[in-house]
Amino acid sequence: MIAISQLEYSYTPSASPVLKGIDLDVPDNALFGLLGPNGAGKTTLLSILAGVIPCPQQCVFINGKDLSSPAGRAASRLSLVPQEYAFYQPLTVRENLVFFAGVQGVPAKEIGERVREAVAQTGLKERLDSRAGKLSGGLKRRLNLAVGLLNRPLLLLLDEPTVGIDPHSRHFILETLRHLGATGTTVIYTSHYMEEVEELCDRVAIMDHGRILRSGALVDLLAEAPQTGHRRKSSLESLFLDLTTRDLRD
């Protein structure tokens, strides 16, 4: 579904590139984990896919359509769930969802139905009239995800969607993503939690310094992972540390 070929990107013409010759294929309905240390270029890559940063060349294609063209954008039906709580804290859950549905051009008569769908998928039905700012961290993460589901996305981009929440909320979000993957949504998500990626994803890419170091099916990457004596360390984490040279990052 997504094909990226030789993607280069710099924030300014004189700056060193943040993305260097990215090649990546993400099949339809994949649960795709994008891993990398801080500063690897994950968020920049997600921002380009989400259209926040203009696609610099004709090198990202979604269902064969160039993402930099209006037709490509229109056909992609994607949704970005940022790492931050990207909604309005003073508004209620319902007001947030109605607003974000409205700005995405959902017809007024359909907004109620979309909101009901999103809260049903994220378990927020009982919290519709709560102020977003008063929700717990886990509920905020779920609201963040609910906003991303309002346009019934075919491609869902999530930037560390489980940071800073309790195991129950994390489990709920991962189950929701699994369900979305099973019902026709392609999910690309970044995370620092290797066990989580191993549990959820069927395909993984590891990137660092703006390059894709490895990508492929999870089982194939796990087969490459070096053996470690530490029984609690996941195999994917071993491979990640090995590929990213174990340097401390910001």
Next chain:
Amino acid sequence: MGVMIALIRKEFLLLRRDPHGLLLLFVMPAMFVLIMTFALQNQYAMNKEVTLDFMLFSEDNSGLSRAFARELATMAPLQRLPTQNDWQQMQALAQADKVKFLVRVKPGFDQLLIDREPAVEILFSPGTSPVFASVAQARVTELLNRLYLRYRLATLPGVQSSLAAQASDLVQTRSLYDDSGALPSSVQQNVPAWLLFAMFFIAIPLSTTLINERQQGTLLRLQSMGIGPAKLLAGKVIPFFIVNLLQVAVLFLIGLYLIPLLGGDQLSLGENPEGLILVAVAASLAAVSYALLVAQIARTIEQATIVSGVLNIIMAALGGVMVPRFLMPDAMQEIGSYSPMSWGLDGFFDILLRNGTVVDVLPEVGALLGFAALMLGLAIGCYHRAAPERG
């Protein structure tokens, strides 16, 4: 259209949930208008409200000095208070601002007057303004001159009666403000002044929401939803423009109805109120554009609050909001003429005080729109320069 309605509705919901913002935008200017209108009422209404009370202590008992004491008490706006017996006690009262000034008639008043020597002494209390002091001095001097002439010309027939006329009766006065002879009241100065002050304060709530959107990822999310810079910009400009117009309506209604209800003068909208709308629209566009630039430059809400708060107060102080510009020395008036608030204030005064027309406010409207265009251009430039630098 639906997108714009959603963006505008969201801004109003956010503002409704922001009690500090509402206080800043509506309650603060309303309080300023009420307080300053009544506090400065006398400064703008010398002819009908002000009295300058004084006490007289006479050390002379001649007929001329008694005439001086009697006639001084009848001269408006002077008002004689009952005399104390003790000069020291009277000075203590003046020192404590219980009376605006003291007049001491010196012994040998007649001879001093004839010799054109100081026949009286005036002591002003510490709180008497220089304007009031000069009025009091002029009235006392006028009476002394009249008494002197009366004494000198006493032997000429027909002169006595004509000299009895008040000097003020010899001059007709008329204000260009109003054919009825009324003078502009403090409400005419204070409503537009504090209105402009409040309009520019939208920089704080506007920049707060924009910086929050930037920091909390909502701006990123909106961009990912295909909301381009033009819609994002309009989504801020339109609601805060409406907020500015609500401020105009609220403060003008206070001037028109609440202040008279509380005993003050009613705001008069002049003969061409459509000019007020033009000035209000131009001032609002200037304020919103300025707010957008503050929001783009400031990295944090604290920065935006401090920068816009300080700049607003400086612009207001220079622009004649806090102290009318006509009271400032020439150099300060010149500096103040560069403040956008002074352009807005001059525009409002053209209509409210000078009975101007739409044509008369065009220079001020043009200056405000030019300022708005400059601020907006800089804000858009800053927006495009601030590309997301993420990992």
